[in-house]
Amino acid sequence: MHADDARRICDAVDAAFDAQLELTAELVRHPSLRTREGSAQDLLYAEMERRGFAMDRWELDAAQLSEHVGYGPSTVSYEGVTNVVGTYRPTEHTGRSLILNGHVDVVPEGPEEAWSRSPWDAPVIDGWLHGRGSGDMKAGLVANLFAFDAVRAAGLSPAAPIHFQSVVEEECTGNGSLSALMRGYTADAVVIPEPEEDMLVRANTGVIWFTVRVAGVPTHPREMSSGFNAIDAAHHVMGELRRVEERWNAERGSHRHFEDLDHPINFNLGTIRGGDWPSSVPAWCEIEVRAALYPGVTADQAWEELTGALESVTSDAQGHPISAVATRTGFYAEGYVLEEGSEAEAVLARSHERVFGSELRSFTTPGYLDGRVFTLYGDIPTLVYGPVSEAIHGFDERVEVESVRRITKSIALFIADWCGTAQA
């Protein structure tokens, strides 16, 4: 790429950056919690349509999705739950095509009193844009659009199709990106600007979500010393799962890209519900667990070990008989590795160096990413690469504004370089 083109593209990002932040903030103000992504998708649809893209919007179809090995069982109805894709088509297709993907769904905000301000307000304070979803990943979704705008504002037209995808369900099943793939969207590379601290994801874990219902026989508290308490029993069951977690972590030496992480496999005890009445010894307790697995281990293989561990639990710590029954309630996903040496990565590395003045670093992350959909099932090199954030899934989530600016420039240069350009 000519240095002149690169400079004009970067200048165009700067010129539109206030508008980019404004749209990001507007998007954060839509609380696009699971199944409530509609108004945020409306906004993105309008933004894409305004750019002249060919628009596509469709409802997820659980029955159809469930035929795919990468499907995560959904516990919600997909009625009204839609993906939005806008496609840019060049006059002449001479370059390499691209998917710019991002998810619009956000995780629950948790107790609002723990936030310094409303999670759905989106002020910039001391160089950080705040709000639930600001980092994870509305900044990235909007960066995809403004990176494209900058290429065009620099007087260039990408020479290959680009699909802008705003998907749902990334935080719970991965069914949004899976649905886009099953609808036929493919390309020569995928970029997903998740908040990855200005780095490229080399490998990540898969994730399985499941609910364990622990049950036994309860009694009146006056006889409780002889009785079974499902909440205590759930704690015991979680201990058995922790043994699996420990075993898998001990095996990290034999998993490429995971050897040097202290604790790559995290089992999160995410939610708990148990008991009906303070003066009745609880008869049941349900825990929702998020388990991680290494790339190369299929969800079926991991599930077999997890359920095996649960089946081995036949009594609580005091010897009362219990049952611990697991149900899959979300992610059922393998991890993936971005193999080194792809042309896509080389192009991104050049773009990154030009903007950041330093080498593109890659790393392994122990969290779920939709990158697995495109890598494992589309065989497409997928670059998960995005800005610096704090407290995603926590309180006062925020994304660093200058990092967003640089990432946008880097993606813009990537678009121009990867897709090739013609004078507009």
Place this chain on the structure above:
Amino acid sequence: MHADDARRICDAVDAAFDAQLELTAELVRHPSLRTREGSAQDLLYAEMERRGFAMDRWELDAAQLSEHVGYGPSTVSYEGVTNVVGTYRPTEHTGRSLILNGHVDVVPEGPEEAWSRSPWDAPVIDGWLHGRGSGDMKAGLVANLFAFDAVRAAGLSPAAPIHFQSVVEEECTGNGSLSALMRGYTADAVVIPEPEEDMLVRANTGVIWFTVRVAGVPTHPREMSSGFNAIDAAHHVMGELRRVEERWNAERGSHRHFEDLDHPINFNLGTIRGGDWPSSVPAWCEIEVRAALYPGVTADQAWEELTGALESVTSDAQGHPISAVATRTGFYAEGYVLEEGSEAEAVLARSHERVFGSELRSFTTPGYLDGRVFTLYGDIPTLVYGPVSEAIHGFDERVEVESVRRITKSIALFIADWCGTAQA
């Protein structure tokens, strides 16, 4: 009492016993869960009215109740939540007056699939009447009425007023009996046929209900090893409460009537709720705890120790700062002792021996009883005495039919002996 009168009374219990069981079963079929006691109270109102009692029915008044030291903070509205009292008045009041009390509210049934049959069906199987509330304490409520009927069927009229009370809120606050006392109902003795295994309660514990909300700062599971998990923290907080429980149990030697119990003080972790999302480290967890206290220890004294223990928790097991805030959400009740040597107890002992052919045994129970309302605040000798049951607060709750028959006879003889009789 003449042996003839006693025999006629007992025969009358036998004669009406099928009808008594039928009414008990009908009452069990009304799922009189908290705030949903209305239809069961309608039934009891009609039964009392039919017997010619002067009827009184009123809604509980939380504001008024809250001025009493024995009030348990209510977490529900009392709109439409009523006590029913029917009063028998003799032509001439020459004997000792009586309150026959029972509660109509039942605890939640829990997961219905754990029951052998519907909790709201009420079959007699192998000598046991089944169903939620059968033992605790609809058998007792109905026994009060049929005991009275038997005295009259024997051709006798009790010679003192008798107040038949069907109260609410016994399973959560004790505000039902408290409201009856505050309305002015008093008597020379109280009988409450709770399921006490054909025995008399000599002493019982007080109970406090409270919710502890544990909160901290959560993170994404990818950073969970450095983070705080509110569910684990709640377990840690419960551990601190267990230390108080242990200390109080160690002190049992200095509490009369509790010296010989293995574990009189039970803290029940009754319900738990925590976390919002499987892939977010939980930021909050709430536990509902039922703690017990010895008679002679005021609720305020116990509460000070409990909250002191919670205030001492400033970090979780890993040293992360946490807060554990307790709120009173139900019972705030002292225990009581039925002092030996009362005339009421002597009369009941005679009645019991006549029916059972064995001495009346008394015992100490580590559970809440409305007896504390009448004993502590009404200064009335209160006899908590009732049939054999199984699995109250559990699955397949049931009450022994022949025990109900004998207890009814015993209460009937007590009525005649305590109140005195005239020929009808």
